[in-house]
Amino acid sequence: MxxxxxxxxxxxxxxxxxxxxxxxxxxxxxxxxxxxxxxxxxxxxxxxxxxxxxxxxxxxxxxxxxxxxxxxxxxxxxGLNKEWRAIIVGMGNLGKALAYYHGFSTRGFKIMGLFDNDPQKIGEKIDTLTVQDDQVMEKFLDNNEIDIMILTLPAEYTQAVVDRVEGKGIKGILNFAPTVIHASEGTQIRNVDLAVHLEVMSYNLTHSINKEQE
Amino acid sequence: MxxxxxxxxxxxxxxxxxxxxxxxxxxxxxxxxxxxxxxxxxxxxxxxxxxxxxxxxxxxxxxxxxxxxxxxxxxxxxGLNKEWRAIIVGMGNLGKALAYYHGFSTRGFKIMGLFDNDPQKIGEKIDTLTVQDDQVMEKFLDNNEIDIMILTLPAEYTQAVVDRVEGKGIKGILNFAPTVIHASEGTQIRNVDLAVHLEVMSYNLTHSINKEQE
DNA sequence: TCCTCCTTGTGATAATTCTAACATATATTG
DNA sequence: CAATATATGTTAGAATTATCACAAGGAGGA
Known part of the structure; x- marks a missing residue:
């Protein structure tokens, strides 16, 4: 527009x-x-x-x-005048960290559900939510209008999860796994690769590049 | 060069x-x-x-x-042919997640120490490391050659920590707090703001911008 | 050996993004 | 009410970054 x-x-x-x-x-x-x-x-x-x-x-x-x-x-x-509803898939340490992370909730991003396929993690309480079996994820998406899916699982599982939520109303995917994922046209995908930051720093330190922060 | x-x-x-x-x-x-x-x-x-x-x-x-x-x-x-030695300051959820995160260690970044000022957290074992009282951080830096400091603490505490490690050999700081920090000339600072990714996504979704991922 | 196919490396071009400078608008002071 | 100081909005230009198109190098088959 x-x-x-x-x-x-x-x-x-x-x-x-x-x-x-x-x-x-x-x-x-x-x-x-x-x-x-x-x-x-x-x-x-x-x-x-x-x-x-x-x-x-x-x-x-x-x-x-x-x-x-x-x-x-x-x-x-x-677009932060509306509330965005998100789920997190993959309750490893990063997933947990993001579930607790207040930097999201205070900005209008509400975590509505947490999913994992590890029986040990299912049922665990994190903040106000309980980790659910990822087998019920599709049903959950049918019953709840969710905008954003945050992926914090190993690279090899991400695409499968993306395929499973196809057509369930997910508009954006924030992918923390270091791998390219494909979703249907119109689904916004953003990849966040935490290692990149350290590696760019490594490069700069190695080549003594002084990036001024002013 | x-x-x-x-x-x-x-x-x-x-x-x-x-x-x-x-x-x-x-x-x-x-x-x-x-x-x-x-x-x-x-x-x-x-x-x-x-x-x-x-x-x-x-x-x-x-x-x-x-x-x-x-x-x-x-x-x-x-510059990944050498091993970079890092500490993490702030053992909240994000700090813990990064301490466990294998995406760093497999790329040559070795976490050497974890610090916090919360008595409840001090002594806690995370992977192979034990969280230390942040009061001993300076001494730790004197005894260990550390290149990189990862900051995962509330915005209001970050600058004080940065000031305390002045001259202790830290070459780069990876700051996860959403605030600008100042360090001595030549110290590499990189800010990572996790909320930015979600907010850019929010903008794109709100204005229906289709960023093709091809 | 010659010919064809494939994919790199690169110089030219286009697009994007940042920087600088200044004219314009507002507040304040005497 | 004029003069001054301050900080925005904007246009033009500079710098950076990405894209394109193609020449050149190398492999393999006939």
């Missing part, structure tokens, strides 16, 4: 800005400048303004941005 | 390629083409070849790439 294509990097930064603004809100700050946002998020002021400009003007010249107002706008842009 | 600046995106992709090559190695495949690598890593063949070209020619025209040879080359480029 949008005329101009918005860089994904801009979207990612909006997400970071928003978390910074949350902190400002909590601290009772009511106005910030693009420069302050930049400093708090390892960006630069021109970038910050440019990012906002894609969506219109949120600030007042000579003054800055109203923290609450700006944050509300960003959240709306990001 | 390098003449041409290599895109960070290239480095990140090399990391992904390498994991794909690991799998090929395990499957006994001995030659792959750029097209096959592309298919297995959600990239495209020209991109793959270009990425390699920054570092020289690893393949044979008409044939492809020797899996083992290419993988060794990539790992060397990434």
């Amino acid at each position: 949008k005329k101009v294509k918005i860089p994904e990097a801009t979207i990612a930064r909006l997400s970071v800005y928003s978390r910074f603004l949350n902190r400002m809100e909590k601290n009772g700050v009511d106005t910030v400048s693009s420069g302050e946002i930049a400093k708090g998020t390892a960006s630069n002021s021109a970038q910050v303004r440019k990012d906002f400009a894609y969506f219109g003007g949120f600030g007042k010249r000579g003054v800055g941005y109203d923290v609450i107002d700006l944050n509300r706008n960003i959240k709306e842009i990001l | 390098k003449k041409v600046k290599i895109p960070e995106a290239t480095i990140a992709r090399l990391s992904v390629y390498s994991r794909f090559l690991n799998r090929m190695e395990k499957n006994g495949v001995d030659t792959v083409s750029s097209g096959e690598i592309a298919k297995g890593t959600a990239s495209n063949s020209a991109q793959v070849r270009k990425d390699f070209a920054y570092f020289g020619g690893f393949g044979k025209r008409g044939v492809g790439y020797d899996v083992i040879d290419l993988n060794r080359n990539i790992k060397e480029i990434l």
